[in-house]
Amino acid sequence: MSAAADGFRMPAEWAPHERTWMAWPGPNPTFDGPDDVAAARAAWASVAHAVRRFEPVTVVCGPGQAAEATALLGPGIDTVERDLDDAWMRDIGPTFLTDDRGRLAAVDWRFNGWGAQPWARWEHDARIAASVADLAGARTYASTLVNEGGAIHVDGEGTVLLTETVQLGPERNPGWTRDEVEAEIHAQLGTRKAIWLPRGLTGDYPPGGFGTLGHVDIVAAFARPGVVVAHSQPDPAHPDHEITEEIIGLLRARTDAHGRPLEVVEVPAPTELEADGRWADHSYINHYLCNGGVVLCAFDDPRDEEAAAIFRRLFPDRMVTLVDARTIFAGGGGIHCITQQQPRADVR
Template identity: 55%
Template structure:
């Protein structure tokens, strides 16, 4: 039996999310915590206008979730450590007969970060997969959903600092990682990017998730985060990644068309250089839920690029409260493809 991860633009049965619960990531400032809850809810309430949404909620956060979420959003209870569904949830795949599978990657808190706990989060992939009626596919590879992007035709984007991270997979080689990605998600050709965004290597970072820097908009076409201000360290990162992509081919042997998604003008927040990326959006049925950063011109420019790239409506949500905690809209969502869509 072979499995294939459909691209994000394939039809979905639903979108999965996890609601913020009290803890280190949420923070202890009440106003900031409420802002985060409101933002997670805003993403879910926007997405449910395009497809069903199921929110996994820690029992301690049910009241906060019900107060903010549309009645159309389904709530299911399960104990959580954190609330990044892209990374703690399963990666859904389809077999030759159209059956649904759920890849349960090994999760260790993004490389055993000192601030992370994951005993409860490590059970969420199997919980979600079972709720979805998917076959449980266990992988020994330490990986997260934010660390892969596929074109649905055998190509996967990955970063050397994630799958080859010694705190994730100390004995990994590119060959071993590629073999496991072929077994689990049907990727026959990997494009290895050397790194992720600068800020992703400090604080709440993942040390290089690809979903902050590049994604497929269709086979042969990559959307690339583009920082055009030399004062930002991602100016050099963007150009290094573009050079790699310009010299890469996909599983079909095609050279890649690269579409730049320019970063907003903001360079810093109260912590350091920002990682504000429009690449970190989620594609839903007939739509895209995109990150906004409070800059009307830049947000509208990004929405126009995404609208053209996908041919879908774009809804922009101010994602700064998500980015402040280490991710974006793609990081807090996980699509369940329609069985038989392969």
């Protein structure tokens, strides 16, 4: 039986959370050398502290790393030790589900290092979703689809955002048709309508650097049913200018699972066009909603406050907290990529 057939669905991120799960950076190809590891740990800790203001946080650490993590995280954040390869809990962790009976479940997607990327390791990360689900006391549904949490975004009312270069890419699911992917996504998340975007941002693809081959959570995300925030690149010198124009136009032409035309709120990209010698994919879309808060990526950029003002208007009952995300983006993701919500199962 699938999760949806058993009555489970993925709540929207703005639904109440039980806690947030994160993973602790350790030595691996993403963080090359002690200085990079230290910088990553400081960045991850800043996000954990920002989230902890609003809800409990549990950080999964590699064997023997919990004591050092606790020293940086402080006593208010829980730690647990499990084997890890990398530190992107959105992607390696479970996708949590709830039902109307107050039960918690989770999807354990297949994970293959973001499409078997040459720099990635995933022997341990491929098993961490089941481990975290077990720690949370969630019933686990193992999917046959190669997928990650950053590659999906739901409105909690039946609609899911996807990108063609992820779920339909040969690096993850060779031989799968669009219909087959949609059927599996709907069967696990309890959704019934998929809105496909053609691709992600330029900086999310090789050559050079790290990337996911087009995760949606850096491009577009639901802010509430019928409303999507979308990354906009105003500068024609950046290749994402044309890409984001196409995506925004596509979203405005779509309806959700209830037939509502989507309202699209454009969030301009930071002014910096390049980072580490590549086209920058810095994006405010990769934010994290927690109980009463919005943890928003910052880049020491003039548009940081402009983005914060947009999110304050969208979420007037939540406190918007800006956290420097440049170190996180240098590793291939953002604040949303390193956090994973566990929804409260007793909320109807």
